[in-house]
Amino acid sequence: MTKITQLLKKLNEEQVYAAVVSDPVSINYLTGYYSDPHERYMFLFLFAEKEPVLFLPALDAARAEATVSFPVVGYVDSENPWEKIKAILPKTDYPQVAIEFDNLNVTKLRGLETVFSSQFVNLTPTINRLRLIKSADEIEKMHAAGLLADKAVQIGFDNISLDKTETDIIATIEYEMRRLGYGMSFETMVLTGDNAANPHGIPADNRIENNALLLFDLGIAANGYMSDMTRTVAVGQPDQFKKDIYQLCLEAQLAAQDFIKPGVTASEVDAAARSVIEKAGYGEYFNHRLGHGIGMDVHEFPSIMAGNDLVIEEGMCFSVEPGIYIPGQVGVRIEDCGVVTKTGFEVFTHTSKDLLYY
Numbered sequence: 001m002t003k004i005t006q007l008l009k010k011l012n013e014e015q016v017y018a019a020v021v022s023d024p025v026s027i028n029y030l031t032g033y034y035s036d037p038h039e040r041y042m043f044l045f046l047f048a049e050k051e052p053v054l055f056l057p058a059l060d061a062a063r064a065e066a067t068v069s070f071p072v073v074g075y076v077d078s079e080n081p082w083e084k085i086k087a088i089l090p091k092t093d094y095p096q097v098a099i100e101f102d103n104l105n106v107t108k109l110r111g112l113e114t115v116f117s118s119q120f121v122n123l124t125p126t127i128n129r130l131r132l133i134k135s136a137d138e139i140e141k142m143h144a145a146g147l148l149a150d151k152a153v154q155i156g157f158d159n160i161s162l163d164k165t166e167t168d169i170i171a172t173i174e175y176e177m178r179r180l181g182y183g184m185s186f187e188t189m190v191l192t193g194d195n196a197a198n199p200h201g202i203p204a205d206n207r208i209e210n211n212a213l214l215l216f217d218l219g220i221a222a223n224g225y226m227s228d229m230t231r232t233v234a235v236g237q238p239d240q241f242k243k244d245i246y247q248l249c250l251e252a253q254l255a256a257q258d259f260i261k262p263g264v265t266a267s268e269v270d271a272a273a274r275s276v277i278e279k280a281g282y283g284e285y286f287n288h289r290l291g292h293g294i295g296m297d298v299h300e301f302p303s304i305m306a307g308n309d310l311v312i313e314e315g316m317c318f319s320v321e322p323g324i325y326i327p328g329q330v331g332v333r334i335e336d337c338g339v340v341t342k343t344g345f346e347v348f349t350h351t352s353k354d355l356l357y358y
């Protein structure tokens with residue numbers, strides 16, 4: 001069953017027989033065609049009883065036609081897109097049409113209101129639910145993206161030097177990965193010393209500190225799928241306190257990874273890591289959720305956090321990333337993403353988590 005068929009089946013169960021997909025990542029997920037239309041319009045129209053229609057800027061039509069097996073309609077900049085959409089759609093008077101509440105801006109909503117005489121219902125939860133459980137093919141792509149993150153972080157390690165800055169190392173990592181044909185899945189973070197003690201630290205022209213910890217958070221986008229990993233390493237000889245905080249963070253991360261299996265809840269996974277850090281007295285310094293889902297987006301469902309009673313199932317992919325940030329002293333985060341298997345959790349990144357010294 002194709003993903004479009006799966007989505008329509010779910011919508012039919014709710015008596016919804018038409019949908020408009022507007023998020024380029026959702027369109028990629030459903031069709032295998034990806035394009036960022038920027039300020040222009042791209043919509044995938046889905047119907048229970050009729051073929052889909054992909055509407056997009058005319059300049060993208062040829063590439064889309066080569067990818068999808070249903071009608072593609074392009075519009076040129078001088079055309080009124082809404083009039084054109086109304087003219088090409090087979091039917092616009094469905095009682096209900098599902099649209100992506102989390103993606104549409106007001107301009108697009110107003111435009112769609114001129115096309116459909118329907119009540120709009122929210123498609124976002126249905127798509128999120130579909131994307132929550134990854135197929136074997138998707139999991140394979142996640143593993144491939146993970147291996148590339150391992151490669152990228154190793155390039156970072158190989159370039160650690162006291163005469164370099166955070167941004168020097170980032171530039172080298174991103175340049176080398178670009179040369180191999182890959183882009184990053186988000187802006188690479190390399191944070192030295194105190195800067196790593198800020199969970200939202202911004203890399204700058206800070207020289208790599210000696211006898212301190214150095215944090216790398218990065219990911220690669222490959223074949224439409226994202227990786228995301230964090231490693232914290234030692235530069236020189238950090239003091240015992242910094243090393244102890246590192247070991248505590250690692251113990252918490254491993255406790256959560258060992259705990260994950262189908263049937264436990266997201267909040268229990270969070271607690272498995274958090275309780276280790278709390279027991280040691282550092283709970284207040286771990287001030288974010290344990291993890292987030294990952295797939296075609298770096299952040300997607302589920303959220304691994306207190307209060308989320310979602311039951312973990314085989315095929316879910318998410319990060320496990322406890323951090324301990326003590327302002328002015330030390331910052332550590334250790335992150336792997338992985339997939340829930342029948343019996344446990346298989347990670348996509350394999351870079352050592354022993355404290356490495358540079």
Ligand code: MN
Pocket residue numbers: 228292319321335
């Ligand atoms: Mn993450």
Ligand code: MN
Pocket residue numbers: 217218228229230335
């Ligand atoms: Mn990360």
